[in-house]
Amino acid sequence: MTCRLCGREIDEGAYCPRHGVAYTNLEEGYQKWRHALGLSWVQYLERLDKVAGTGKLVKEIIADILG
Numbered sequence: 001m002t003c004r005l006c007g008r009e010i011d012e013g014a015y016c017p018r019h020g021v022a023y024t025n026l027e028e029g030y031q032k033w034r035h036a037l038g039l040s041w042v043q044y045l046e047r048l049d050k051v052a053g054t055g056k057l058v059k060e061i062i063a064d065i066l067g
């Protein structure tokens with residue numbers, strides 16, 4: 001199978017290692033912030049997508065999840 005974002009060959013899961021790391025970082029960030037900000041997963045993603053410092057890989061993941 002291939003990564004659904006970049007088409008790289010992968011053994012399992014939905015994402016390649018690079019996008020997988022970005023996804024894990026997103027999830028860990030959410031665990032940290034959801035109590036402080038009181039945001040749902042989707043609200044968190046939408047907010048992060050607007051932040052200038054958010055990386056390209058992370059934005060690709062966000063677009064995939066929200067899309």
Ligand SMILES: [Zn+2]
Pocket residue numbers: 003004005006007008015016017018019
């Ligand atoms: Zn990928």
